[in-house]
Amino acid sequence: MTATVQPGSGAPSACPSPAARVRSGAARVAAPVGVALVAVTGAALLGAVNPHQPGHYPTCPFLWLTGLYCPGCGSLRAVHDLVHLDLAGAWSMNPFLVLVLPALLAAWVAWLRRAATGAARRRVLPAWTIWTILALVLAYWVARNVPALAPWLAP
Template identity: 50%
Template sequence: MTIQHAAHLDLVGRVRGVLLPVASAGAALAGGLVVALVDPNEAGHYPTCPFLALTGAYCPGCGSLRAIHALARGDVATAMARNPFAVVALVGLVVGWVLWTWRLWNGRRRTWVVPAWAIHAFLAAVMAFWVLRNVPGWTWLSPA
């Protein structure tokens, strides 16, 4: 086997290794494009949040579509006003995707898993955000 052939096989292996992250990014970008082009601020384009429709209270995801729409148009301030948790979570997802893709490109095995305390902390943050955005006087957390 020549050095060139071995390098080619290595590149093919790397490309195969990142197919899943690339496909995931493509699906996310396609979804983001739909939200960027179809304005969620106009009634009738997307269904109403079932939790909001049933209870009249905001769920942690309320305003996420409008936040993603604003981000797709470069308006970070509006995105943060609609759902700051979604914006921060999106940043975390992008960082996680980059680390995942880098690890697979380099052929490294996963060496750690998220500790239980981090999962519990994330769930506690979601629950706190959910409660606080429905407290009277905390309208700065509501997506309205």
Template identity: 45%
Template sequence: MSDAAGRPAPRSLTAPAVALAAVGAATAYVAEVDPNHPGHYPTCPFLLLTGWWCPACGGLRCVHELTRGDLSAAVHDNVLVVASVVLATVFWARWTYRAARGRRSPVPGIPRRWTWGLIAALVAFTVLRNLPFGSFLAPPSVPLSGL
């Protein structure tokens, strides 16, 4: 499809806008309802069953701290979530830019080596944050009902 001047017609920005609204609404809820106070969020099933922090444990508290502008507390709660927020923001900005320019924004398949590398990194992070010398990667201890 093209306009009168022969340029490609801009693609709809609906999908990036809907994604931003959904993430924004979820983030606003986490900003308002403090995960540090028990009773608002379910306990992580992995932590409940094993007693170990999973790679996402502390993620809600991390997002809550990010909405407060406390980067050091957010990194302490879950450094992987902070990195994921940065990557997701870059991905969303690129997606929106491409949509505004009328370019297709396919989500390419992830190469198998990247998939295995990500799995290995998540396992290593999980094991490290649960060992005594890696406790600096674990979120602050809270009662199981307050995760």
């Protein structure tokens, strides 16, 4: 918040001008809006250029080096399928991504709401939550590479 000087008093005012409030509000939402623009642009690109056809996108580096699927393998194809409203196709490419996207969207909405209202940033997630997320990602990573566990997890 910028302080303005009252004419004749020499003391700064506690209330910024309306123009300063608008600028500060626009600046606060710039980051979440920028992330949304990047995400929408990427989804539009994936909707237009089909990753199911070979030659459009590079191979996953982890898959290329090890022959194993990473937790993100199939994500480009899953997003393409979601853009075309094919939930079953997206699920077959990367079910973890399909399950995580609503949580990411909810986190983005909360971020935008906090930025728009100027609310204070909430504290970081508790350690047990972060460890649980890490354990889920690692379990998914292992399960999709062991055909006896879950052959349907391979993209």
